[in-house]
Amino acid sequence: MIYNSTPTVIRNGTIFTSNGNDPHGDGELHIVDGTITYVGSTHHAPAVQGSNTLVIDAKGGTILPGLVEAHFHATYFNVETLEDLDIKYPVEYVTLLASQNAACALEHGYTSARSGGSLFNIDVWLKKAISEEVVRGPRLTASGREICGVGGLMDWNPDYRKIGMDGLVLLVNGPSEATAAVRKLVKDGVEWIKTYPTGDAASPDMNDHHTLCMTFDEMQAVVTTAHNHNLKVTGHCRATKGIRNALLAGFDSIEHGTFMDDETMELLLERDVPVVPALYFEKASILHGPEFGMSQQVIDGHQETLDAGTLSAQRIIREGGRLGLGGDYGFAWNPHGDYAKELTFFVEHVGLTAKETLICATRTGAEIIGVQDKLGTLETGKIADILVVAGDVLDDISLIEDKQNLLAVIQNGIIKAGTLFNSN
Numbered sequence: 001m002i003y004n005s006t007p008t009v010i011r012n013g014t015i016f017t018s019n020g021n022d023p024h025g026d027g028e029l030h031i032v033d034g035t036i037t038y039v040g041s042t043h044h045a046p047a048v049q050g051s052n053t054l055v056i057d058a059k060g061g062t063i064l065p066g067l068v069e070a071h072f073h074a075t076y077f078n079v080e081t082l083e084d085l086d087i088k089y090p091v092e093y094v095t096l097l098a099s100q101n102a103a104c105a106l107e108h109g110y111t112s113a114r115s116g117g118s119l120f121n122i123d124v125w126l127k128k129a130i131s132e133e134v135v136r137g138p139r140l141t142a143s144g145r146e147i148c149g150v151g152g153l154m155d156w157n158p159d160y161r162k163i164g165m166d167g168l169v170l171l172v173n174g175p176s177e178a179t180a181a182v183r184k185l186v187k188d189g190v191e192w193i194k195t196y197p198t199g200d201a202a203s204p205d206m207n208d209h210h211t212l213c214m215t216f217d218e219m220q221a222v223v224t225t226a227h228n229h230n231l232k233v234t235g236h237c238r239a240t241k242g243i244r245n246a247l248l249a250g251f252d253s254i255e256h257g258t259f260m261d262d263e264t265m266e267l268l269l270e271r272d273v274p275v276v277p278a279l280y281f282e283k284a285s286i287l288h289g290p291e292f293g294m295s296q297q298v299i300d301g302h303q304e305t306l307d308a309g310t311l312s313a314q315r316i317i318r319e320g321g322r323l324g325l326g327g328d329y330g331f332a333w334n335p336h337g338d339y340a341k342e343l344t345f346f347v348e349h350v351g352l353t354a355k356e357t358l359i360c361a362t363r364t365g366a367e368i369i370g371v372q373d374k375l376g377t378l379e380t381g382k383i384a385d386i387l388v389v390a391g392d393v394l395d396d397i398s399l400i401e402d403k404q405n406l407l408a409v410i411q412n413g414i415i416k417a418g419t420l421f422n423s424n
């Protein structure tokens with residue numbers, strides 16, 4: 001990414017570094033050549049060199065690391081039914097929508113995102129377009145198409161339709177096909193392999209949230225092949241056995257991690273595998289599902305998922321585990337732009353403090369992606385991906401939900417969005 005060579009000073013705000021230190025009131029942060037060169041109090045700040053310095057007044061608000069969407073679906077577009085995910089639009093149109101969704105995420109304060117699966121190979125190319133400044137968006141970690149067992153959650157087109165699932169998933173029968181699917185993705189240029197070890201409340205008849213959609217042998221084949229090529233593996237894991245299989249197979253993160261017994265929780269904590277619960281999606285499904293014709297059976301399944309997922313998330317944080325935040329925005333009832341509702345939900349309903357929630361949404365997100373040495377906290381020497389919010393976010397985290405409260409979304413030291421960007 002290109003950086004701004006104009007030195008920048010952000011002052012008159014509370015700095016939340018996400019590195020575990022207490023927030024600094026009257027904080028100041030310096031950026032030179034896209035890198036943070038000072039974080040601390042205005043009182044101790046060194047003089048800034050150069051007469052052309054850009055000064056950003058945080059107006060008594062909060063200065064924090066750019067947010068990380070840990071489970072981003074760039075290609076989801078007002079999805080109402082599972083079929084909307086694959087055959088609704090041609091790839092050309094979905095690519096345009098994905099570009100728009102990426103800009104939307106950046107405008108809402110998300111400077112990085114990890115793809116949770118993409119139609120075709122769109123996220124790989126979207127990543128390139130973002131990193132070359134062709135379009136605006138979060139720094140993207142791509143996963144391309146997903147892997148699922150034949151007949152599993154993501155295999156809904158019956159054979160008589162003769163349309164396959166080629167755009168969305170690689171369907172596998174047995175470990176050798178799982179290996180072949182990963183090898184195909186390696187050539188596409190992905191960084192993560194997204195799998196479907198279990199079903200979901202969305203498919204109550206054949207692949208509900210307690211159903212397995214891949215065998216242990218298939219999952220192990222995915223991990224062995226992916227790790228051989230330096231790729232990481234994650235999976236949609238709701239059922240207890242699916243989570244346990246993923247941990248035993250060596251997955252690098254778990255999406256959802258819903259139904260966990262003591263043994264599975266112990267294994268998760270022992271291996272320190274991060275989990276991305278994506279809980280607000282469940283809440284939004286329960287709240288707004290009826291407007292979209294969702295059956296009571298599906299809504300009940302989402303409620304069961306929400307209750308168990310909340311308990312698991314609470315245990316993970318209280319027992320020293322790690323959570324990334326984000327998840328499954330792009331459905332009709334959970335649209336792009338609502339990403340920060342996840343943060344509010346974790347404070348108001350899961351019971352995390354605002355500080356814990358922000359650390360999950362920044363530092364842990366960077367750890368999951370594997371860029372914690374460069375991003376995720378505000379520290380000297382790190383890349384200047386920063387969010388400046390009007391108001392005290394530690395007192396009211398829901399301020400982040402409204403993009404009108406974002407004064408500046410800074411990526412590589414450049415203001416890319418926020419009210420200061422719009423007023424330029």
Ligand SMILES: [Zn+2]
Nearest residue numbers: 071073116328
């Ligand atoms: Zn997802």
